[in-house]
Amino acid sequence: MNAKDISSGIVRAVLQLTGICILVWLLLQVKTLLIYMLIAGVVSLIGRPINRFLIKRLKLKNIIASSITIVFLMWILVSIFSLFVPLLLQQGENLSLLEVNELKGNIETLIQEIGIYFNLDNSFWQQQFSVDNLFKNVNFGLLPELLxxxxxxxxxxxxxxxxxxxxxFFFLKDSxxxxxxxxxLVNDKVTDRVEKSLEKTKSLLSRYFLGLLLQISILLIIYSIVLAIFDVENAFIIAFLCALLNLIPYLGPIIGGVLMLLLTMSSFIGADFSSVILPKTGxxxxxxxxxxxVDNFFSQPxxxxxxxxxxxxEIxxxxLASGTLLGPVGMIIAIPLYTTIKVIAQEFLAENKIVKSLTKNF
Structure with a gap:
């Protein structure tokens, strides 16, 4: 290898590195658009079975089926938001009429009742929780800025x-x-294998997201029934929030449990602690x-x-690995991303022993 070959190789490497840097910079500049496309891609996987049903079973034209699917998904989204609007409006009205002294009194009463019920030392309890210190640092003038x-x-x-x-619309219209x-964006030599991987990934992820909807629905029904039986205010909304939080693996149920605990106790804030609040919350x-x-032993498996x-x-x-690297977001995207990687690995590394072991059920 002579000096000319070495220099041309260096130049080629520098140009390739520069091109990669420019590409990464461009992607960062349009990251919002990429996020929109990613969300649309995920939603299209959810709406895909509906769209295919309208086309194959009802014999509707593609453009009409896609429009109906979007309207149906939008109706679901609007229905979800409509659940929270009355609650948010009521909370906004409560904030405008907020009686801080009354709120402080309710919290102090609740703390005292907890201390009496569990036989806690009052002086120790007061040192741990100071309502005056809590409200001293609250700036209610920030409400307009928050709005x-x-x-x-x-x-x-x-x-x-x-x-x-x-x-x-275009993702649904043209599947x-x-x-x-x-x-x-890929080499022509691997086009067929990439195409097979994409089709299999779409099928698996579509079924996975529909399964998540079923999982949320089951939890929503169970939580709603439980909260309604014990007359908790806004039972359906609380149940929906806790069921939705369950999408975050392992961490979500803990957050949902704490949220349900606090909202249940707040629903009976004026009642007797030992005879009403504690039993109903329990x-x-x-x-x-x-x-x-039910979710862990039936729905998720x-x-x-x-x-x-x-x-x-394996899951x-x-x-856990994805959560360690990327936090809660990583825990949410872990399964779809891992499934995609497995499908690609099966297509391109089919003879690898590890890949064979991981994809034997595919």
Whole structure:
């Protein structure tokens, strides 16, 4: 190898590195658009079975089926938000009429009742919890600023929603559009294998997301029944929030349990602690535990075995590793991402011993 070959190799490497840096910079500049496309892609997987049913069974045209699917998904989204609007409006009205002294008195009464019930030393209890210190640092003048930030967030959400719906329409109308975008970026020699991987990934993830909807629905029904039996205010909304938090593996149920505990206690804040608050909260938490047992021993194994076809221990390790690297977001995307990697590995590394072991049920 002479000096000319070495210099040309260095130049080529520098140009390639520069091109990669420019590409990464461009992707960072349009990251919002990429997020919109990613969300639209995920939603299209959820809406795919509905769209296919309308086309194949009802013989509707593609454009009509796609429009109906989007309207149906939008109806679900609007229905979810409509649950929270009355609650938020009521809370806003309560804030405008907030009687701080009365609120302090209620909290102090609750703390005293807890201390009496558990035979705690009052002086120790007061040192641990000081209501005066709590409210001394609260600046209620920040409420207008919070409202402005909320309006800005709502405006950004509206733009994002329109963008996602627009992209989603074309993803549903042309089910192979996402594939063509990806195939345009890969070498022609591996086009067939990439195409097979994409089709299998779409099928598995579509079933997985539908399974998650079923999982949330089961928990929503259980939680709603439990909260309604014990006359907890806004039972359905609380149940929906706790069921939705369950999408965050391992951490979500803990947050949901704490949220249900606090909201249940706040629903009976004026009642006697030992005869009303404590028993009802205890019964509600028993119902919460029953819901978690149903989810852990029936719902989740069914979803994992019939959608992503992975062993529970395998899923546990992947979720923990992803959570360590990327936090709660990593825990949420761990299973879809891992499933995609497994499908690609099976197609391109089919002879590898580890890949064979991990994908034997595919």
């Amino acid at each position: 402005n930030q909320t309006l800005e967030l709502l405006g950004g959400f509206t733009i994002g929603l329109f963008s996602v719906v627009f992209i989603l 192979h559009l996402q594939e063509r975008i990806i195939l345009a 019964y509600v938490m028993i119902g919460f535990v029953i819901g978690q047992l 069914f979803i994992f075995s019939n959608s992503v076809k992975s062993h529970p221990l 546990f390790i992947v979720i």
